[in-house]
Amino acid sequence: MFKAISRRNAVHVMLVYAGGCNGCDIEVVNCVLSPYYDIEQYKVMLTWNPREADILLVTGPVLKRIEPALKKIYDAIPDPKLVAAVGSCAINGNVFSNLGGDLGPSEEIAGPLDKVLPVAAKIPGCPPRPEDIISAAASAIPILAEMEV
Amino acid sequence: MENVNFIISAVVLTVIALFFGPVFLGIERKIQARIQQRIGPPILTPGTWSILKFWNKKPFTPNSPLPWLYHALPPATIIIILVILWLTNPDWWGLPLSLSTLVAIVGIMKFEEVMYVIMGSLSRSILSVTMPYGDVVKGAVTKARIRRFLEGQSAVRFIKHITIASFPIYIAIFIPVVMARSIFVQDVVLYQGSFLDLSPILFTVPGFVGAIVYFVGYVAQLNDYPFTIAKAKGDLIEGAPLEYGAHARGNYYIMRGVWMFVLSSLFVTLFFGIPPVVDFSSMLGVSQLVMHVLLTFALPVLVSVLSAFGPILTFKQLYPVSFGFTAIGVFGLLLAL
Amino acid sequence: MEKDRGEADVEIPVGLVHPALLEPYRPRFFLQDEVVTDCEITLDAQHRGIERMMEGIPVDKCNIITERICGICSCVHLWNSVRVVEKGLNITIPERAQYMRVIINELERLTSHLIFFGHALEIIGHETLAMRAFIAREPFMILLGELSGNRVHYACPVIGGIRPRCNPTDDMCKKALAQLGPAADYVKDYADRILQDAMIMSRIEGVGVLTKEEAIKYHVVGPTARSSGVAKDWRTDIPDYKHFDWDVIVLDDGDVKTRVVQRVLETFEIIKILKQGFENIPAGEVRTKDWKLGTMPITTCYHEAPRGELYDSYGLDEKGNVRHYKNRTPTLTNLGAMEVACLGEHLTDAVLTVASCDPCLCCTNR
Numbered sequence: 064m065f066k067a068i069s070r071r072n073a074v075h076v077m078l079v080y081a082g083g084c085n086g087c088d089i090e091v092v093n094c095v096l097s098p099y100y101d102i103e104q105y106k107v108m109l110t111w112n113p114r115e116a117d118i119l120l121v122t123g124p125v126l127k128r129i130e131p132a133l134k135k136i137y138d139a140i141p142d143p144k145l146v147a148a149v150g151s152c153a154i155n156g157n158v159f160s161n162l163g164g165d166l167g168p169s170e171e172i173a174g175p176l177d178k179v180l181p182v183a184a185k186i187p188g189c190p191p192r193p194e195d196i197i198s199a200a201a202s203a204i205p206i207l208a209e210m211e212v
Numbered sequence: 213m214e215n216v217n218f219i220i221s222a223v224v225l226t227v228i229a230l231f232f233g234p235v236f237l238g239i240e241r242k243i244q245a246r247i248q249q250r251i252g253p254p255i256l257t258p259g260t261w262s263i264l265k266f267w268n269k270k271p272f273t274p275n276s277p278l279p280w281l282y283h284a285l286p287p288a289t290i291i292i293i294l295v296i297l298w299l300t301n302p303d304w305w306g307l308p309l310s311l312s313t314l315v316a317i318v319g320i321m322k323f324e325e326v327m328y329v330i331m332g333s334l335s336r337s338i339l340s341v342t343m344p345y346g347d348v349v350k351g352a353v354t355k356a357r358i359r360r361f362l363e364g365q366s367a368v369r370f371i372k373h374i375t376i377a378s379f380p381i382y383i384a385i386f387i388p389v390v391m392a393r394s395i396f397v398q399d400v401v402l403y404q405g406s407f408l409d410l411s412p413i414l415f416t417v418p419g420f421v422g423a424i425v426y427f428v429g430y431v432a433q434l435n436d437y438p439f440t441i442a443k444a445k446g447d448l449i450e451g452a453p454l455e456y457g458a459h460a461r462g463n464y465y466i467m468r469g470v471w472m473f474v475l476s477s478l479f480v481t482l483f484f485g486i487p488p489v490v491d492f493s494s495m496l497g498v499s500q501l502v503m504h505v506l507l508t509f510a511l512p513v514l515v516s517v518l519s520a521f522g523p524i525l526t527f528k529q530l531y532p533v534s535f536g537f538t539a540i541g542v543f544g545l546l547l548a549l
Numbered sequence: 550m551e552k553d554r555g556e557a558d559v560e561i562p563v564g565l566v567h568p569a570l571l572e573p574y575r576p577r578f579f580l581q582d583e584v585v586t587d588c589e590i591t592l593d594a595q596h597r598g599i600e601r602m603m604e605g606i607p608v609d610k611c612n613i614i615t616e617r618i619c620g621i622c623s624c625v626h627l628w629n630s631v632r633v634v635e636k637g638l639n640i641t642i643p644e645r646a647q648y649m650r651v652i653i654n655e656l657e658r659l660t661s662h663l664i665f666f667g668h669a670l671e672i673i674g675h676e677t678l679a680m681r682a683f684i685a686r687e688p689f690m691i692l693l694g695e696l697s698g699n700r701v702h703y704a705c706p707v708i709g710g711i712r713p714r715c716n717p718t719d720d721m722c723k724k725a726l727a728q729l730g731p732a733a734d735y736v737k738d739y740a741d742r743i744l745q746d747a748m749i750m751s752r753i754e755g756v757g758v759l760t761k762e763e764a765i766k767y768h769v770v771g772p773t774a775r776s777s778g779v780a781k782d783w784r785t786d787i788p789d790y791k792h793f794d795w796d797v798i799v800l801d802d803g804d805v806k807t808r809v810v811q812r813v814l815e816t817f818e819i820i821k822i823l824k825q826g827f828e829n830i831p832a833g834e835v836r837t838k839d840w841k842l843g844t845m846p847i848t849t850c851y852h853e854a855p856r857g858e859l860y861d862s863y864g865l866d867e868k869g870n871v872r873h874y875k876n877r878t879p880t881l882t883n884l885g886a887m888e889v890a891c892l893g894e895h896l897t898d899a900v901l902t903v904a905s906c907d908p909c910l911c912c913t914n915r
């Protein structure tokens with residue numbers, strides 16, 4: 064009953080910091096949700112509980128230490144669900160997996176994110192501009208609404 | 213004929229409560245957003261649409277020792293708190309139940325509170341103990357025998373919360389009782405005159421004191437800011453309802469909304485003298501119902517304003533606040549004598 | 550008051566994902582009833598091995614990585630890492646570049662403190678005032694974006710000066726100065742509003758006390774130390790700050806309230822520095838090319854990050870590659886002290902106490 068329309072009208076996002084610098088996270092929590100941009104007016108609400116979430120925003124290169132927790136959290140989200148990678152770190156590991164000296168780049172990284180979880184949306188930038196995050200959320204909502212289950 | 217009447221009114225009231233409860237959730241969020249100088253979500257989004265969305269998600273088994281009981285709690289509670297609403301309806305006054313008394317209503321309210329304790333002890337969310345992270349390793353401190361989930365702590369706090377923070381609302385409920393000299397809802401309502409010739413208790417001095425105390429008790433009953441220690445976001449995230457997902461979370465939202473509506477409706481019945489009459493045969497009956505529903509908006513709106521400006525009170529502040537308002541309530545009772 | 554690590558009945562582990570921690574780390578609180586008798590904070594979740602990545606990397610690439618140690622205080626990391634080379638090879642930088650570095654760094658400190666207010670208020674559950682903090686912060690973020698081209702990673706200091714991209718025109722300076730006025734007024738009003746709210750004050754007053762002795766014993770740094778009566782600010786030792794007139798704020802009480810008030814007062818000092826910066830910024834070059842990379846012995850530099858003392862040290866080999874990179878950030882010692890400061894508090898207050906040193910875990914874990 065009202066499947067697509069209700070999914071369009073209420074979206075809960077959950078944010079997981081998977082080990083980047085704090086740049087992307089702060090942009091999401093303190094900027095996109097702040098009154099200046101206010102993503103809630105586009106019917107997107109922030110939650111900290113995976114059971115409530117629809118979209119999982121992941122920032123950072125997914126460190127090995129956080130990977131199991133991230134997977135568990137993903138499993139805890141009831142279907143339908145989407146994962147969005149926020150920032151270059153989550154998309155390709157940024158400097159951490161692409162720069163390195165004699166000993167090579169960082170070995171602590173399990174990511175990038177699409178090795179760990181199926182990623183539906185990628186928001187590039189280091190950090191992405193708030194406008195980009197909002198427009199990504201807006202374009203992810205129709206996908207979510209059309210999903211089976 | 214009588215039998216049919218009370219069933220009809222129960223059904224009508226249930227529909228009203230199920231519709232307006234979720235709307236209240238949205239209104240609350242919207243008002244808070246406006247106070248925070250932002251546009252905020254549309255009114256139907258946090259309540260109605262969210263609930264429909266959660267119902268359209270795939271059901272799953274929660275991490276709980278008794279998943280069926282955990283999932284059954286919100287629907288059961290919704291039915292039980294709806295009984296409060298039914299009992300204040302005039303068609304139910306005449307039933308040979310003798311339940312339309314404020315003592316029975318207070319008893320039913322207790323159930324809603326205790327339910328959170330059960331809910332908290334049944335939930336095992338992954339956000340604390342079971343989070344896969346190696347923190348109990350060689351060399352780590354292991355002092356305590358029990359590793360408690362956040363929800364377990366929430367249950368413990370709910371027990372304390374029930375004992376102290378629900379005094380104000382009970383005291384407030386009994387101020388109209390003392391004024392009408394009867395515990396029957398019927399007598400309290402009739403004491404305030406008929407609909408066309410009302411002299412609400414609210415506009416008397418003890419009634420006004422009672423209304424203030426009722427308001428504080430109302431916030432405490434809803435566990436809304438600032439009385440939200442039992443599910444404080446700062447440490448317990450959400451507390452007891454953490455594991456509700458999909459349709460169960462939808463039910464939980466409804467429960468919250470309906471509870472908001474029912475307590476507000478009880479306030480209108482007791483302090484304005486307008487019971488939720490279901491009588492579509494006359495203009496008078498219909499306008500009485502409309503008036504009743506309109507007045508129920510008052511408390512949620514006030515709550516949203518208060519909760520936008522209140523930090524979480526820890527027990528250190530909660531005890532004096534609760535006892536202070538209980539004392540004011542007792543003062544109101546003395547005035548009412 | 551002597552604080553003992555006592556016996557406990559119950560343990561509550563919190564994290565990795567939690568609204569009060571934000572970043573992934575895991576405090577375990579040991580409780581007796583609801584009172585915290587012991588606390589252990591596990592930190593390693595965000596370890597990226599940055600020090601290890603740096604071995605043998607060209608120094609300009611190294612600076613790209615140091616900047617990404619942290620997204621709240623990225624400028625100070627970069628600046629300090631650049632200063633190591635400048636100190637080791639005796640590079641003097643033009644005055645205009647010094648001014649710009651200070652301006653960007655202080656703007657960043659300002660946004661960082663505003664995040665702290667917002668975050669602390671969110672933990673005590675006052676969403677409205679937290680949102681106000683973010684309203685206050687946004688003009689400064691936009692200003693930073695305009696001055697440097699990025700809202701978070703400004704990439705402003707480079708060896709020998711600043712990146713020419715970050716060199717503002719006179720018009721921009723005037724505009725920034727004009728913008729600074731109203732934004733600073735908003736911050737002032739906002740700070741007054743917090744400090745006059747009785748409900749908030751009753752939550753944070755007398756909570757999480759860290760005495761001066763404890764602060765010295767655990768080597769607490771930065772605003773947390775300065776609100777426990779330890780007068781140490783590395784900015785006083787840095788020549789770039791000699792152009793400015795400002796004070797070090799030191800308060801004595803050491804509870805959460807003092808930590809908030811200290812940062813509020815510090816915010817006013819920052820605004821003072823910024824005003825002087827935009828007014829007096831001298832004309833001229835922003836970068837010298839008058840240097841050559843070569844062998845450099847291990848050189849050590851300290852700087853004052855928004856949260857306290859920042860330490861960087863490394864040497865260069867003959868090709869100009871980084872050797873033996875070391876970096877230590879303020880949160881490590883601050884969090885260690887908070888394990889003690891939160892003893893004897895109610896659980897909710899303990900979480901607040903831990904957050905009141907403004908922990909930044911991505912720096913600490915590197």
Ligand code: SF4
Nearest residue numbers: 083086150151152189
């Ligand atoms: S993408 Fe950039 S800003 Fe985002 S977490 Fe990674 S380094 Fe930080």
